[in-house]
Amino acid sequence: MSLKDRDFSGSPELDRELNRLLAAYREACPDPEPGPNFTPSLWQAIDARRGFTLSFGRWARGLATAAAALAMLTAIFVALPSRQISPVYLASYVDVLDDESRTDNPVFVEAAESSLQ
Numbered sequence: 001m002s003l004k005d006r007d008f009s010g011s012p013e014l015d016r017e018l019n020r021l022l023a024a025y026r027e028a029c030p031d032p033e034p035g036p037n038f039t040p041s042l043w044q045a046i047d048a049r050r051g052f053t054l055s056f057g058r059w060a061r062g063l064a065t066a067a068a069a070l071a072m073l074t075a076i077f078v079a080l081p082s083r084q085i086s087p088v089y090l091a092s093y094v095d096v097l098d099d100e101s102r103t104d105n106p107v108f109v110e111a112a113e114s115s116l117q
Contacts, residue, residue, distance in 0.1 A: 032038065 032042075
């Protein structure tokens, strides 16, 4: 018979077991003594536990702010046109081929003269 099927209503066995369990809990977790320093000492304990979390949160927010600022500066730098454009980037592929195919290139001139003779 499983525990779900048993009827524990009014059982002295269940009452004893529950009382034993609650007594063990009271021993493990005693009630705090109320006094004039109860609330300040409670907040001191809470702040001591949250100290690392709060400092980590501050560092994380600072790092996120620095990353956002760096991303904005990078975007501005990329978006602004550069002041000096290299002539290499102004020439199209056809212009480069046209420059290379001219006969003033010494290699082509020698090859052309030797084939004519």
